[in-house]
Every structure is written in C-alpha cells, then in structure tokens.
Amino acid sequence: MSMNTVIAMDEGGYRIKHVVGEGTTLNTPMLAQQLLLQSWFSPLFPIGSFAYSHGLETAINAGLVASVTDAQNWLSDLSRYGSLWNDLLLLQAAWQATATQDIAELNTINQLALALAPCKERLSETCNQGEAFWAAAQAWLPADHKIVLEDDSWTQPVAAGVTAQLCGVELTAVLAAYAHGFLGNLISILQRALPMGQVDAMQTLAALLRELEEVIAALSTSSLDDLGGCALMSDLCAMAHSDETTRIYRT
Template identity: 45%
Template sequence: MNEVAPTTALLKLMTWLSPSFPTGAFAYSHGLESAIQRELITCRSDAEEYLHDLVHTGSLWNDLVLASLSWKAVTQEDNLFLGQLNELALALCPGEERFLETSLQGDAFLKAAKPWGSKKFSLQFDSADLAYPIAVAAIAATNRVPLIVTLAAYQHSFCANLVSVMMRLVPLGQTDGMQILADLEPHLTELSKRAATASLDDLGSATLHGDFLAIAHEHQHTRIFRS
C-alpha cells in the first residue's frame, strides 16, 4: 500500500480526531467522573498516575492493539477478520457505559467520515454496533494513512479528552493539563511502536479499579458526562 504524504495524513487525522468532529468524545469521561467524585484524583500527580495506568495496562492499550490489527485487516481486504475484531472490541467493554461510549462514537465516526470513503463499511456494520477504534483504524487504512501515526493520533486524542475532563472537574489548571500531555509524549511514541507489531496474544488489561469506577458511574446520582 502506498501511503499518503505526511502532511496529508496529518491533516486527515487532525480533522477526524479533533473536538469538532461529530463523534461526541467530549461527552464521555471514561469513568473519570466517578474517580474524581470519590477524590481519587485531586492533583496533577494523581491525574498522571491514573492516565499512566490506562495508557500502559488499561483500555487504551487494548484499543491500540485492536486498531492496529483492524488497520492491517483493511489493507489486506480481510473483512471477516475485521468483523471478528469488532465483536471482540465490544465484548471487552467491562460495563454498559463503556459499551455505549465506544459503540456510539464508532457509529458517529462512520457516519461523519463519508467524505473519506466510509460508505464501503456501512453495509458491513449496518446492523451491528461498531467499536470506535475499529472505525478510526478502518478509515485511516482506507485513506492510506500510516499505521504508526494513526495509533499515535488516536492515543493523543484519548488522553487529551481525559485531561480536559480533569481540568474541568478536579480542577486542574491549564499549566498542569499541558504538562501532563507533554510528559505523556514519550509513552505514546513507545506504545505506538509496540502496538504496530502486536497480535491478539498481546491483548489484556489490569486496571480493574478503573473498570469498576466506570461501572459505578452508571448509578451515579449527579452526572455531567455520559460515562
């Protein structure tokens, strides 16, 4: 596959993963709202530790592995495996809100990405829920956006959204928020490289506390975010 020019790839990813793209990512806290309400995150060091766990051993790592394999499935025109990866991505959601978070964003992303050729996947996933990382990877591969930069941009979007949640609810100042994102850069670079060569055997998470907090959010009396 001939990849598009770096500038073209960058522009596409900036559009697809920007707050203005109608995926509604800003409406989800990924369980952070529960953690903050329980005062488990009260300062920058708490926030960095929480994000570090999600990035390295939590839901984000699984998303990256599945996105990487989905990108390859599309480039190899293996629609059967792509569908199986989507089913696995949905099955890995630990609770209803996490399921809705990924499926609603995946569906919204596919619909909004019509100018970039998402129509070819519309029939395949017409009657099925579509996990967000699968949708992003599929469109990136269709548009010949390199795998490594796709994974890096996906991670950055995920982390930037959660930092935004922390800045509003902890609250963290802008200086602390930007420092967290700066400190994450080498981690995101490393994980992009690892995920690009990962297999299904590399799936796995160990952030049970975060999963339980996401489930607890379903029953939270006062909520700002949908998850």
C-alpha cells in the same frame, strides 16, 4: 551533498528511518494524512467525545483522582495497561485486516471489541462514538469501498482503523492521533473538575506523550494475543458511574 533523515513506513505501517540527499522530493500525501488526522481527532469532529468521562467522573467524586499527579498516573495506567492499550491493539488489527480486505477477520475484531467492554457504559461509549465516527468519516471514504460489518455496532477503534486504512493513512500515524485524542479529551475533563490549570495540563500531556512513544513502539511487536489489562479501578469506576447521584457525563 548534505543528507537528511526521513521517517517513512514499512509494509506493516511502522516507522523506519532512511537518509536522502538534499533536494529529494517527498510524497505529498503525508501532508494530506496529517490534515485528515487533525480533522478526525479534533474536538470539532462530531462524535461527542466531550460527553464521556470514561469513568473519571466517578473516580474524581470518590477522591481517587484528586491531584495532577493522580491524574497523570491514572492516564498512564490506561495507556500502558488499560483501555487505551486495548483500543490501540484493536485499531492496529482492524487497519491490518482492512489492508488485506479480510472482512471476516474485521468482523471478528469488532465482535472482540464489543465483548471486551467491561460494562454497559463502556459499551455505549465505544459504540456511540464508533458509529458517529464511521458516519462522519463517509465524507472522506472512497465511494466503492466494500466494508460492511455483520453487526451495525461499530466500535471506536475499529471504525478509526478501517477509515485510516481506506484513506491511505499510515498505521503509526493513526495510532498516535487516536491516543492523543483519547488523552486530550480526558485531560480536558480533568481540567474542569480538578485544580489543574493550563500549564499543569500541558505538562501532564507532555509527560504522557513521552510514554506514548514507548507504547506505540511496543505495538509493533504485539498482536491481539496481547489484549488484556489490569487498570481495574478505572473499569470499576465506569461500572459504578450509573449509580452516581449527580452526573455531568454520560460515562
């Protein structure tokens, strides 16, 4: 009998491999999860992500990001050492707290996410998108869920983590989808502002996704104690954005 390698999830939501014989039936919810994630992190999902440049508009205007290489390095730093790394840790913690129905811990995580925003623009970015995500996701959430935050300001990673767990989506899958959506949105912004064609954009995304596998693997042995970042120029550009003379994006 021929054997096939199957990717499954352990109790923490991380990928494990096992081998099954040919003809073994896998659980169909995996397809449902894929469809959910494609809906939630699609440009069509009504959270207005296209309106936020995450400080990139300022960086481009200042000449800090002026080429495809600059763009890839900038996004790589966000993934490994900056805001995306922190978002993924917060999402992971929110998913795990929801799994144990620890509402007090979930409130603490959301408050931490609010406190970590380095400036008003980053705060509005995560809250506006987080609240929009939570509102739009009600179409999928079970009617009897008991998740209520003390603060009405849902941050984006917390909203995504809670929604994914309530809908039975595995942790690794939602981490990957969230990061892909984050990077894809910023690459689309770069395409509008830089001499970056479609081929350059896809090569940039492909390189970043290879790095993303390492980032997600690192998350499996990380916790909120590993929050922090050193992508300081990105934070400074976000702070300076409100002073730009001409602005296309909200942040």
